[in-house]
Amino acid sequence: MADEYFLLVCDDVPHDVVLTDSGVRVMDVVQVVRRLTELSLWHSKVLAAQVPGRVMDVVQVVRRLTGLSLWHSKVLAAQVPAVILAGVPQEDATAAVSALRGVGARAEEREQPEPGFLEH
Template identity: 75%
Template sequence: MADEYFLLVCDDVAHDVVLTDSGVHVMDVVQVVRRLTGLSLWHSKVLAAQVPAVILAGVPQEDAAAAVSALRGVGARAEEREQPEPSFLEH
């Protein structure tokens, strides 16, 4: 039996939110990261310190834009990136 793969094309491409710089007010950024991800304070602090870091992965563009706006609002540098399309290898 042959394996068949189907790629479903959606109108909404998944986006990642990437924190590129925490800025001067690191604890404010940590609080926003915590609110966005639901992680503990400690995990949010570790994530904010390891830049560049993917804060959210595979979210709709509207959610990614809102998250980037929230991070920039507290002085961080963040960007949204489209996730690359999956490539399927032939066997």
């Protein structure tokens, strides 16, 4: 028995939230700062901590959006591109994308195709 899908007029087309880039990695910034300024490792880390869009900020947002553990959120944020939320309404997808962009990540909202759109 095949599954049958019906799209009702009142249904919102489900959306996915895709994380395409998790932002600046602190150790990359530290290495550049050390090379350019010849500061110590400690001073370079202090300067790099001020850079917006750090990966840990993205991990915290992913954790808040998905309810995953800190470890799973970190793994998910490191594997870009990654689908953070799947099959959510457009309002929730838009809010999630803006939260991710607010901490310096690149994210996009994608409309899910209708089931069986390849079958003809």
